[in-house]
Amino acid sequence: MASRSWIGGIDMYRKVPVDLMEGTKRGSALSYLALLTMIFLFAMETKSFISSKIATDLQLDRSEDPRIRLNFNITMMDLQCDFAVVDVVSVLGTDQNVTAHVTKWQMDAGGVRRRYQGRNRNQKDILLFDEAITETLEEMHEDGEDAISLDEKTLEFAKHNHDYVFVDFYASWCSHCRELAPTWEAMAEVMDDVAGHNEDHLGQDYSQEDYDAAGGVKFPVLVGKVDCVNHQDLCNRVERIQAYPTLRLFVDGERWRGGDYRGHRTVLEMVEWLQHVETQHHELLERSESFKHLHHAHEAAKERILDGVAPEEEKQWSEKIMRQKKKLRHEWVDEEHPGCQISGHLLLDRAPGNFHIQARSKNHDLAAHMTNVSHVIHSLYIGDPIGQKRILEGQANVPPEVRGKLAPMDGLVYPTYQLHEAYHHYLKVVATNVDDLKIGKRKLKVYQIMENSQLAYYRNDVIPEAKFIFDLSPIAVSYRKEGRHWYDYMTSIMAIIGGIFTVVGMLESSIHTVVASTRSRRAARP
Numbered sequence: 001m002a003s004r005s006w007i008g009g010i011d012m013y014r015k016v017p018v019d020l021m022e023g024t025k026r027g028s029a030l031s032y033l034a035l036l037t038m039i040f041l042f043a044m045e046t047k048s049f050i051s052s053k054i055a056t057d058l059q060l061d062r063s064e065d066p067r068i069r070l071n072f073n074i075t076m077m078d079l080q081c082d083f084a085v086v087d088v089v090s091v092l093g094t095d096q097n098v099t100a101h102v103t104k105w106q107m108d109a110g111g112v113r114r115r116y117q118g119r120n121r122n123q124k125d126i127l128l129f130d131e132a133i134t135e136t137l138e139e140m141h142e143d144g145e146d147a148i149s150l151d152e153k154t155l156e157f158a159k160h161n162h163d164y165v166f167v168d169f170y171a172s173w174c175s176h177c178r179e180l181a182p183t184w185e186a187m188a189e190v191m192d193d194v195a196g197h198n199e200d201h202l203g204q205d206y207s208q209e210d211y212d213a214a215g216g217v218k219f220p221v222l223v224g225k226v227d228c229v230n231h232q233d234l235c236n237r238v239e240r241i242q243a244y245p246t247l248r249l250f251v252d253g254e255r256w257r258g259g260d261y262r263g264h265r266t267v268l269e270m271v272e273w274l275q276h277v278e279t280q281h282h283e284l285l286e287r288s289e290s291f292k293h294l295h296h297a298h299e300a301a302k303e304r305i306l307d308g309v310a311p312e313e314e315k316q317w318s319e320k321i322m323r324q325k326k327k328l329r330h331e332w333v334d335e336e337h338p339g340c341q342i343s344g345h346l347l348l349d350r351a352p353g354n355f356h357i358q359a360r361s362k363n364h365d366l367a368a369h370m371t372n373v374s375h376v377i378h379s380l381y382i383g384d385p386i387g388q389k390r391i392l393e394g395q396a397n398v399p400p401e402v403r404g405k406l407a408p409m410d411g412l413v414y415p416t417y418q419l420h421e422a423y424h425h426y427l428k429v430v431a432t433n434v435d436d437l438k439i440g441k442r443k444l445k446v447y448q449i450m451e452n453s454q455l456a457y458y459r460n461d462v463i464p465e466a467k468f469i470f471d472l473s474p475i476a477v478s479y480r481k482e483g484r485h486w487y488d489y490m491t492s493i494m495a496i497i498g499g500i501f502t503v504v505g506m507l508e509s510s511i512h513t514v515v516a517s518t519r520s521r522r523a524a525r526p
Contacts, residue, residue, distance in 0.1 A: 027508055034504040041496045045489065052483040054397050061431045061476035068350060068429075068447065068472075071388075073343040073379040076357060076466070077415065078372035081106045081340035082262060083243060083359040088346055090353025097360070098346060107339035126363055128176055130183040130266040137181045146188035148224040152234040155226065164221040165250040166261075166274065169235055171228050174244040174365040180265055187267045188223035221274055236370060240337070243364035249274070251281055337372075343379075350472060358465035366463055373422045373466045374415040380468075381407040382429055387437050387444030396437045397481045405448040414453065414466070422464035424456045431476040448477070 076084055081104040088095040150158060150167065158165050168184050170177035228235035228244065235241040239248070247261040247270070256277060263269050346355055359371045381388055383406075390396050392403055414423040428450040437444045458464050 026511060030504050030508050034500050038496060038500050041500070042493060045492050045496065049484050049486075049489040052481050054399055055480050055482040056399075057478040057480065058475055059478060061472070061474055063350070063431060063445070063476075065445070066350060067347040068382055068445075069345050069384065070348050070355070070382050070470075071345045071379065071385060072377075073341070074357065074466075075107060075339055075341045075376045075378065077339050077374040077376060078337045079340055079357075079359055080242070080338055081342075083361050083364070083366065084340045084342060084357060085360045086342065086346070086355060086357055088348065088353070088355045090349040090351045092349045092351050092353075098355075101346070102342065102344035105341040105343075107341055126262070127264040127266055127269075128363060129179045130186065130268075133182045133186045133267070135182060137185060140182060140185045140189070145185070146192050146223065147185050148188075148222065150224040150226050151231050152238065155224070155234065158222055158224060159250050159253040162220065162222040163252060164274070164278070166221050166223050166270075167248050167250070168223075168225040169228055169239065169241045169244065169246040169248060170225060171244045171365065171367075173229070176363060176365055177245045180245055183265055183267060184223070184225065187270055190267060190271070191221050191223050236367075240370070241367070242359070242370040243361060243366045245364070249277060251277070348382075348470065352471045354467055354469040356465040356467040359463055368458070368461055368463045369419050371463050372416060373464050374413075375423075375466050376413045377409045378411070379407060380409050381447075382449065382470075383432075383446035384444040386439065387434075387446045390437060390444070391434070391446060396434050398432075398434055398479050402432070402448065402479070405450070406446060408449055408451050409453075416455070416464075420458045420460060420462075420464060422456055422458065422466055423453055424467045424469060426452045426454070427468060427470040428473060429470055430473045433476060433478040435478075435480040 084104065085097040086102055088098055147168070148154075148158070155165075155167070168177075168180070170180070172178075226234060228241060239246075247265075249256040249261065258277065258280065261270065261273055263273055342357065348355070357373065357375070359366050359373070387396070388406060391398055391406060409425070416422060430448045430450070432446050432448050433443070434446070437446070456464075456467075
């Protein structure tokens with residue numbers, strides 16, 4: 001009996017006799033309100049339990065990878081692939097002219113890539129002069145100067161009088177130009193001797209092989225040279241010379257469509273190239289009507305001059321040419337500004353540093369004021385390309401704003417309008433870890449970038465460069481998918497039921513008390 005009384009004493013669910021309970025309309029209305037509220041909160045709580053949210057954590061970057069991967073696709077708008085090099089610099093070391101995993105595509109004036117030009121190539125080590133030429137330039141000039149010195153006016157006369165004009169644009173301060181000078185003079189001499197069928201000088205400045213090769217060139221070639229220190233307008237504004245020496249061929253008065261000569265600088269190599277150009281030129285004349293008309297017009301103009309045009313007419317013609325050139329000096333000619341698309345990836349040290357794209361050549365001395373590093377960034381991001389793709393396609397759980405920070409510079413253009421200036425880009429790189437971003441057991445690493453670009457100015461003797469300065473943050477950001485535990489969900493459901501029942505009960509009791517009190521006061525009035 002004692003145990004039964006003890007058990008009955010802790011009954012938390014005692015019942016009230018039914019005959020003591022009274023139903024009211026107010027209670028029924030509040031009961032429906034409580035029931036609807038419970039159903040609504042139950043549905044919201046269940047939705048919250050089923051769904052998940054993205055949690056963000058900050059921690060020290062403990063990556064053990066010694067290097068990070070930077071992927072890029074950049075077009076230099078006015079820089080030839082022959083001169084465009086990529087250097088990587090960090091506090092741990094320097095890599096110059098990186099070519100591993102880097103592809104270069106020459107771009108024409110319309111932005112169309114030229115096939116097979118400049119692809120995956122290091123700067124070719126060419127022969128800078130003909131070692132078989134042992135005489136100095138002064139010794140070669142003792143019997144006359146064969147390479148004709150030209151200026152702006154005489155170059156035009158030469159182009160009108162000769163089908164082929166091969167010109168060395170040089171600078172007196174250029175070491176490569178000084179080395180090439182005897183070779184260039186020897187080539188001019190052999191071309192003159194072949195044109196005049198003169199073999200008296202054989203064995204002095206060139207070999208029998210050079211002479212025989214020059215004999216393969218059917219039409220005479222005028223070999224000239226232009227000192228760009230004394231004729232800066234001609235070199236800089238008219239011909240747009242960017243590096244010294246530049247060996248340029250004019251055919252029928254126009255620049256050869258195949259580009260400047262970039263092979264070995266020996267007499268034999270240059271003569272064989274001229275022979276190849278002559279063959280190509282005649283093939284074009286046979287196939288293309290436009291080239292045929294240009295050639296005929298050039299021949300007609302040449303005949304008029306050679307037949308003895310009146311001095312006044314020649315003067316008028318010269319003045320007309322000078323006026324045309326003066327007008328063109330201030331115009332941008334797209335064909336004279338080829339670009340270079342550089343794409344690939346670099347492996348950067350996990351240390352502050354930079355990579356930059358600039359103009360440099362082992363075989364030329366570049367003019368700083370002629371270097372333009374305006375560029376378009378098609379793509380630039382750091383990390384695994386597969387991880388980048390998954391995030392952009394929505395296959396990884398990251399906040400929406402993160403996608404725009406992975407490659408914030410994509411599609412931006414950075415043109416320069418003045419000499420001796422270039423854009424520098426400052427990149428703050430933050431390592432980003434995503435829980436479900438992996439292939440098998442390998443986690444894919446991506447990086448967020450905060451960038452700031454500024455225009456930098458250079459001294460007149462320094463070649464500008466497009467520089468990308470990077471610095472890795474010691475703090476890494478982690479994103480993980482976070483859901484609710486089942487016991488949290490059950491606790492919330494119990495709290496909803498009990499809480500609403502209690503609150504509505506208190507509300508009903510308060511209303512009942514107020515109504516009963518009002519009725520009693522009314523009943524007490526006389």
